[in-house]
Amino acid sequence: MKGLLRNLGWPAICGLLLALLIVQQFPQLVGLPATRSSLPMASALTPSVGVVSFSEAVNHAAPAVANIFTIKQRRISSGSSGLNGQILGDYTPPMHNPNRQQSSLGSAVILRQDGYLVTNNHVVAGADGILVALQDGREAMAELIGTDPETDIAVLKIDLPDLPVATLSKGEQLHTGDIVLAIGNPFGLGQTVTKGIISATGRNQLGLNTYEDFIQTDAAINQGNSGGALIDAYGRLIGINTAIFSQSGGSQGIGFAIPAPLAVNVMEQIIEQGRVIRGWLGVEVQPLTDELAESFGLIQARGIVVSGVYRNGPAWVAGLRPGDVILSIAGEPAISGRQAMNVVARTQPGEPVTLEVLREGEPISFTAEVSARPTFDS
16 A cells, blocks of 8 residues: 555656646636736836936937037248147148138037027137037027126127027026036037036036036036036036046046026126126135134134235225134125125125124124126236
């Protein structure tokens, strides 16, 4: 009997395992409903635009980004070989003409349908001619309306009908990590798009401009991208690409863009007034270091130190003097000289601002009437 059971046991077990396998893989054969695998099949994964593709954002923004070609006439003396400081591949012999043309590349963004564009001042500085090439193939010579070197903004105008216009961001707070796209004309290749994220906002003290409030991005920005658009994932303009930090001359993932609201404000002032008018107090300041704070008898280094006052300027008239420690301007804490200067610059000339100051350890409040910032020779 035991031998009979031993002989029948293995076939029974194998049959049971086979039955379980059939029920699991083919339940419909035994009258059970079919079940789906919990793992998604590759054919079921359908890419959705906006998640893995930014083509809609690019298609929306790209028509308003133009390529810029500037032309400069360069005078070459009869005794010069014309090769000084030039790349050999970019050299054109002057032949019998003592003048030759140098062309450079850049980008611009159309911000108004009546033909106004914004680019960087350094793109068009000293140009004898500026050619604007649109994405749709049209070209036009541009008129330089005005420049603001202190923010590196220049305003151009072209006379063409039915111009595409960039859509501005609605002003939502930008966040580090947001996806951004840079559109421009790097190395003269034609319109090119690169992708990255916002690496930081509010970058200043870079020594690039007088007034700095840059968006930092790791989207590749190269020569020719200057003046082009930095857009968000929805195709809205958030900045004007301006500069890169590089030790090799190529993009190293550290680029800077001027915020779109600042660029638009500068453009509108140049169009309406011919120049940008900024508030000015007429003070020179320096950081309040721990050593200076200790010499002033302060417990902590908070504020900025007045190192100089322009005679008969607003601060002079209000009563400020060297050695005063400015704690706040117009209710905003004075964190750095550049930040304080930006606060004053946003104030309309003729408006009063309140300054909270420490003088010899005693708090004093001053009211100064802001005036228009003079033009200083560089």
